[in-house]
Amino acid sequence: MIHIIDEKTDDILAVLSEADFFNDEYYEDLKAVETFKFFMPANHSKAGFLTSRRRIVIPGEDGEFKEFILTEPYLINNTKEFYTMGSFVDLRKQKVIDPIVLDGQTPSTAGDYVLSGTRWQIGIVEFTGLMTVEFTEPLDAYEAIKTVAQLFGLELRFRVEVAGSKVVARYVDMIQRRGELSGKEVVFGKDIEGIERRETAGELVTALKCYGPVRDDGTRLMVIVEDQEAFQKWNDEGRHLWGIYEPQTENTDMTEARLRSLGQTELAKRVTPQIQYSLKTIALEHVYGYEHEKVRLGDTNRVKDEDKNPPIYLEARVLSVKRSIKNRSRKEVEYGDFIEYSKEDVQAEWKVLRAQFRERLKKAKEDALSYTEEYAYSKAVIDTKDASVYADSTIY
Incomplete structure (x- = not known):
C-alpha cells in the first residue's frame, strides 16, 4: 500500500490500497538514486490528495519504509501519472554547508554537523575511527553527507520510521557495505x-605519459609508466599503445614518486579489454x-x-x-x-572445498570415536557386567 503524507505535519492523510493504483515501479541503486512511479484513474476519489511536493511512503522488502516526494504529477486523458524521488534529495534545499575544517571527526559527529537543522538524523553507523573532514567549497547538505560517507569509505542508506498515523523519524545510515556476501x-x-x-578494447594502452598539475612557474612534472607484459601481448609492430593521464588534483607540489604511483595504478586499469x-x-x-x-x-x-x-x-x-x-x-x-x-578456477576451488570437507569429516569421526572410548564400555566389559548382574539376580 501507499501512504500519502502531509508535507508540513508528517501526518498520514490517506492510504492507497493495491486496488487503487497500477503500473507501479520502484527503482534504487548504489549511487543513492531512488525513484517511484505509479498510475491512477483520473476520477479516483483519493487522486486529489496527490499534489506537487506531497510526500508518500511505501514498504520496503524487509519491513522498512521508504519516503518519496511527488515531483511530477501528470494528467493524460483519463489517467493520472505520478513520478517521485527519494525525499532525502530534498536535503539539497534544507541546508548549505560553508567551507570548514572539522578535526577529529567520526562519521557520526561529521554527519550530525551536516544534518543538524534538517529533517534527517544519523542512524546506524559502522565506523569508530577519527579523521579530519574538510569541506573546501560550499555544499548542500545532500552532497555534504555523501562526501562524509565517501571519506570514511561507507555507503549510505536512507529510511523513515512510521508510528501510528505519522512519520516520526528519518534516518541516514552509514554502513560498511550494503547487501550480503550471500554466496547465492x-x-x-x-x-x-x-x-x-x-x-571493448578502445581504451586499452600499454604505456602512459603522466602529467602533474601546472606549477606556479608554469612547468609540469611528467613521467612515463609502462607495462611490459601488456606490451608483449598488444604492441603495434614493436610500438607501445600510448595514453595520457592527468590526476585530478590541485597539489602543485606533487613528487615524481607520487605521480609515478598514480600512473601505475591507472595503467593497471587500462592494460586489458573492458x-x-x-x-x-x-x-x-x-x-x-x-x-x-x-x-x-x-x-x-x-x-x-x-x-x-x-x-x-x-x-x-x-x-x-x-x-x-x-x-x-x-x-x-x-x-x-x-x-x-575460468572453469579451471572453479574446479580448483571445488577441490579445495572438498578436501576441507573431508578433513572436517575425518576429524568429526575421530572425535566421536574418542568420545565413545572414554564414556562407553567395550564388549568384554559388557559381557562381564552381564554375568555379574545375572549372578546377583539369582541371589535375589
Missing part, C-alpha cells in the same frame, strides 16, 4: 532469463518453496551459465533493483563489479 548462485535457466557479454555483462533475472523469492532465493541491493552473488562455450562463471554485485510493490514477482536486478573465473 544465480543460474541461467533458473534465475537468469538472458545474459550478454561485451568486450568486459561488461548484462543480466536479466527473475525474482524467485515470492514463489512458494523459493523463499530463500532473495536478492537485495548490494548483494554479491555467483553467476553461472554453463551452456556457453566457454562456460561463464562470475562473482558479481547487485548495483540496482527495479521492482513493483503491487506485483512482488516483477523484479529486475542489474549486476556489476564482475570478477570472471
Whole structure:
C-alpha cells in the first residue's frame, strides 16, 4: 500500500490500497538514486490528495519504509501519472554547508554537523575511527553527507520510521557495505532469463605519459609508466599503445614518486579489454518453496551459465533493483563489479572445498570415536557386567 503524507505535519492523510493504483515501479541503486512511479484513474476519489511536493511512503522488502516526494504529477486523458524521488534529495534545499575544517571527526559527529537543522538524523553507523573532514567549497547538505560517507569509505542508506498515523523519524545510515556476501548462485535457466557479454578494447594502452598539475612557474612534472607484459601481448609492430593521464588534483607540489604511483595504478586499469555483462533475472523469492532465493541491493552473488562455450562463471554485485510493490514477482536486478573465473578456477576451488570437507569429516569421526572410548564400555566389559548382574539376580 501507499501512504500519502502531509508535507508540513508528517501526518498520514490517506492510504492507497493495491486496488487503487497500477503500473507501479520502484527503482534504487548504489549511487543513492531512488525513484517511484505509479498510475491512477483520473476520477479516483483519493487522486486529489496527490499534489506537487506531497510526500508518500511505501514498504520496503524487509519491513522498512521508504519516503518519496511527488515531483511530477501528470494528467493524460483519463489517467493520472505520478513520478517521485527519494525525499532525502530534498536535503539539497534544507541546508548549505560553508567551507570548514572539522578535526577529529567520526562519521557520526561529521554527519550530525551536516544534518543538524534538517529533517534527517544519523542512524546506524559502522565506523569508530577519527579523521579530519574538510569541506573546501560550499555544499548542500545532500552532497555534504555523501562526501562524509565517501571519506570514511561507507555507503549510505536512507529510511523513515512510521508510528501510528505519522512519520516520526528519518534516518541516514552509514554502513560498511550494503547487501550480503550471500554466496547465492544465480543460474541461467533458473534465475537468469538472458545474459550478454561485451568486450571493448578502445581504451586499452600499454604505456602512459603522466602529467602533474601546472606549477606556479608554469612547468609540469611528467613521467612515463609502462607495462611490459601488456606490451608483449598488444604492441603495434614493436610500438607501445600510448595514453595520457592527468590526476585530478590541485597539489602543485606533487613528487615524481607520487605521480609515478598514480600512473601505475591507472595503467593497471587500462592494460586489458573492458568486459561488461548484462543480466536479466527473475525474482524467485515470492514463489512458494523459493523463499530463500532473495536478492537485495548490494548483494554479491555467483553467476553461472554453463551452456556457453566457454562456460561463464562470475562473482558479481547487485548495483540496482527495479521492482513493483503491487506485483512482488516483477523484479529486475542489474549486476556489476564482475570478477570472471575460468572453469579451471572453479574446479580448483571445488577441490579445495572438498578436501576441507573431508578433513572436517575425518576429524568429526575421530572425535566421536574418542568420545565413545572414554564414556562407553567395550564388549568384554559388557559381557562381564552381564554375568555379574545375572549372578546377583539369582541371589535375589
